[in-house]
Amino acid sequence: MELIVFAVTAVIAIIGAVAMVASKNAVHSALFLLLNFGAIAVLYLLLRAPFLFATQLIIYAGAIIVLFLFVVMLLGAERHEDNRDRLAWQRPVALVMAGLLLAEVAYVVVALPAQAPVTTDEGFGAPEVIAEQLFTTFLLPFQVTAFIILAAIVGVVVLHMQEKRQV
Amino acid sequence: MTWLDIVILIVKCIVLTLAATTMFAYFTLFERRLLARLQNRVGPNRAGAIPLPGGQRILGGWLQPAADAVKLFFKEDVVPVMADKWVYIMAPGFAVIPALIIWVAIPLGYWPDGAGGNLLQLAEIDVAILYLLAVTSVGVYGIAIAGWASNNKYSMLGGIRATAQVISYELALGLAVLGVVMQAQSFRTDTIVDAQTTLWYIVPQFLGFVIFLVASTAEVVRAPFDLVEAEQELVGGYNTEYGSMKFALFFMSEYIKLIAMNAIAVTLFLGGWKVPGLQTLADAVTASFGANIGNAVFGLTSLGAFLLKVTVLSFVSVWVRATLPRVRYDQLMDLGWKVLLPLALINVALTAIVNVILPDNIWISGIVLFVLGLATLIGATILSRPKYTSSQVTMVKNNARS
Secondary structure, eight states: OHHHHHHHHHHHHHHHHHHHHHOSSHHHHHHHHHHHHHHHHHHHHHTTOHHHHHHIIIIIIIIIHHHHHHHHHHHTTTTOOOSSOTTTTHHHHHHHHHHHHHHHHHHHHHTSOOOOOOOOOGGGGOHHHHHHHHHTTTHHHHHHHHHHHHHHHHHHHHHHHHHHHHO | OOHHHHHHHHHHHHHHHHHHHHHHHHHHHHHHHHHHHHTTOOOSOOTTOEEOTTSOEESTTTTHHHHHHHHHHTSOOOOOTTSOHHHHHHHHHHHHHHHHHGGGGSOOOOOBOSSSOBTTOSOOOTTHHHHHHHHHHHTHHHHHHHHHHTTOHHHHHHHHHHHHHHHHHHHHHHHHHHHHHHHHTOSOHHHHHHTTSSSOTTTTTHHHHHHHHHHHHHHTTOTTSOGGGOHHHHTTGGGTTOOHHHHHHHHHHHHHHHHHHHHHHHHHHSOTTOOTTHHHHHHHHHHHHOHHHHHHHHHHHHHHHHHHHHHHHHHHHHHHHHHOOOOOHHHHHHIIIIIIHHHHHHHHHHHHHHHHHSOSOHHHHHHHHHHHHHHHHHHHHHHTSOSSOGGGOOSSOOTTTO
């Protein structure tokens, strides 16, 4: 049962990822990316991590792609797709790096000795457990991340204020 | 999980979907009749009337939703030539699916199935509140891509407005819900309902309730925040190019989302299906008729109480629509970012401080929070008063007189 769900979801995720890169239209790309993120959220659910499932949906599907769509729609970027790619050197580099990543994954799967699956109890992904870990063991990384995000917010406000002063 | 369990689950899902769509159908009738009364009209009162011997007719209008559905089914289904065909066809589905799946995590009542489960809540999940927020935030895609795919400037403007509005009010909505989560110390909807046995959360979370009501109205793009489909400026907004059942699906998703938001507000702030004396009644029935009938009475009574509370909030929604004019776009953004978001943050801080200082007595901490919340609301109202009185404002300069 779980295997069937996993197989279907994985295929959908891969189709979404490939179609996102391949499609010419920016809005179609954003929608395929949404499909991919949704499939990954379901994979989190299969891994018994409901909290990650919800945050994946709220943050990636619910906020980031909506912002992508908003910007693309507002600027009409999907119509002025420039055929002369100004960043042409990026394409071969990206292909090479993707090949390297794939080779690494293949090496890990094929060459390394198989390990027994990590077994934990069902509740290890519960929100209470995550919160406890986050606010005790991993408090410093958590606070550092919070400060980085705060700095980004302040930066946005400052940039906006400078723009206003010049006008 | 056997195949039989899966079949039972699918049947439950279909029943829930049908219930939600039926609620939508009768909510439209409720709204049309109520709006008509509020505007001193009569409203749809013909379809399905039953004639009585004395020339009287009763129950007029109860078949109106069916008549509307038949009318929409028989309309021609058109796809505009310049539309992006696949996205255009997908958009109504994107709109209606989140509106339907949001219902699985809401406890509609409590009908014990004998094995510790609840027949009136489809999914009892650990992260129910986060699930509700996630599905709400995904709901904007239908509107956004419908506006884009129609290839029409009015639709496009509607889609862009919808995106900006939903992103802005999602924050305030999430933070208002966070107050309840802190109070109940759980993301589970059933635990949150259980925690409201003695005191509904509308008392300690009064500020949160007000923020939730305003933000949820904006989140489902309903009057007075319906800039997305402002008829006077945008023809019909994002659904201008849609007809027949595709339009009906948008209409349906909007109303089902509104009812779902009211149901969430009831669950979080008005005690869910809890009603005083419910347990006593169920115990009495169980004593005289047996456990099965006792459970059934408990389930149906709690479902009735839940629906009654949802109806009260739905009445408020219609009332607000009939009373308030549409806000301006800059006012909408100001309200979301400069008023509701700071108020929601204040609410979270107040909830944390009061629950740490006065953790033991639910009544004392509840009343202290209520007073603090009310004071914050009054303070915000005083601070955000208009700077000029109406006698100091010149709306249009009158050049002709001078």
